[in-house]
Amino acid sequence: MSCPQARGAAAYVKSVHRDWSTAMIMSALITTATPMNTPGNAGTNDLKYVYDASEGDYIAMLCTQGYNATQLALIIGSNTTACSNGSTSTAAASAGDLNYPTMAARADPGKNFTLVVPRTITNVGASGVAAVYDMKVIFTDPADNLAVAVAPSRLEFNTQTPKASFTVTVSGVVPAAGQVISAAVVWSDNEHQVRSPVVVYTDSDD
Template sequence: MTNEEAELAYGSGQINPLKAINSGLVYDAHVNDYVKFLCSEGLNETLIRLITGENLSCEGNLTNWDLNYPSIALSTSLGHFDTMFSWAVTNVGSTNSTYEAIVGLPQGQALSIKEEPSILKFDSLGQKVSYNVRVSGTIDMRALMLGSLVWDDGEHQVRSPIVVFNLS
């Protein structure tokens, strides 16, 4: 990775309508997923009702990384961090496809990104496969750490930016 700030410049990727037609994988998120996210961000049920038009409630212990979204943003304190993220992708590309994980990290960062599994296999269109990403490391005076995870089947590259930052 040559430009450390690149993750903040282009996010999950520049929109290319021609590639969007044949994206390979998608991250499905539904209304309830977004409601959980809004609850984790501190919105109360009155505000959520204004947004959704429905009488929905915030229940359980929620974190803002529960949303099945193609990027990771982790706010952490100075020192060691170790967080597991769980996602699911849906195959909208080839019926039989295999995606390999490729992690991108700038040199010199105390950041580790480990995916499990490192290969995703699909046997049908619409098939959903889950995976985990462990983001760990140590953040000192540097307030921003960047990386990426790309799922590649040789035809499609499905990219997720990873940003770790502290607010202290």
Template sequence: MATPHLAGVAALLNSSHPDWSPAAIKSAIMTTAHTVDREGKPIADEASGNMDPASVFAMGAGHVDPSKANDPGLIYDIKPEEYIGYLCGGLKYSESQVSGVAGRRIQCSAVKNIAADQLNLPSISVNLGKSPLHKLGVTSSNRTVSRTVTNVGEANSVFSVKVDEPEGVSVKVTPQMLQFSSLNEEKSYTVELSADGKPPGKYSEGQLRWISNKHVVRSPISVTF
């Protein structure tokens, strides 16, 4: 039943914010979702058999809250040309495939290629394991991604970052504070993720939150080793 519910929430947000793109609506839904149940306990994964806390792979961003999604504070937006760069660079589609999606002739060599973890999504997923040069003994023990947020809350607002680091990973966010003076103002930040000792397993997860006096904008973090 998730699909029809989310379609209804997206329709409500589109009605309230007709100028928002599909990416902005998706961002509002994801960054305001709950990760705890009504008793304040972590959302459980029924499929685990033991009602273990659900991972990001089981629950996604969390339980949708339409009211909060209508006023998310910040959104992660994506322009059409960014998707083209992602199809070329992130998904490695052929030029004919990208042209078919775009509805016009695209030359991937003429656009800025965007890696999968660099697309301006409201979540962060990186691989700190084997690099493409792993046969030569090269590993990617650190990765830096960038994100851009747009202020859709209060004109004058300040957000401070709080990070719950994934196990086995050190996270550095620059800058650690975002100050806005107008609506629709954009600010960018970078997130440096570094493997910290022996990996705890194949995956590790955490979260990044931008917090103001009114909003909490949460992004799940997933790391593969």
């Protein structure tokens, strides 16, 4: 019975969009959820709370984490897949490049950092209808030492371009150990919103 509400919501989305992948369903739930902001959740961050990813993307992520062919076979259930440095696949080149709805990074306390995150978003709206989404960045925590830039700041979709790519660059310094700073990249067409949390954290001294 782990997270029955989330499972029920996922099942509902699947009943309406039977051709959606698991990654798309997860993305839809994450990017459209209302941020929790109640006294019982004071001090929490966005990481608690539609991007698509294929099997090849997850395999590439495992490869960047050092998994070998034997370990991959145990996870995938087949020994036909192996990591290849010379692969021409467009799958993630690093773990952070996995096309995931959220973006998170660890920073060293008091040191400058820059995180560059590529993402691709898929338009799953009405077929043949053009859509334009503009971007804004919302900081949910005081972030005087953090900057978030997104390029491009406008995405346009039509029947010829159902997908659009953008890059999020997060830079600055997190001054204290154990600190978490969160923001959100929000795409909107004045009717719909797609919200992706951005979290930067430091390890505690403990």
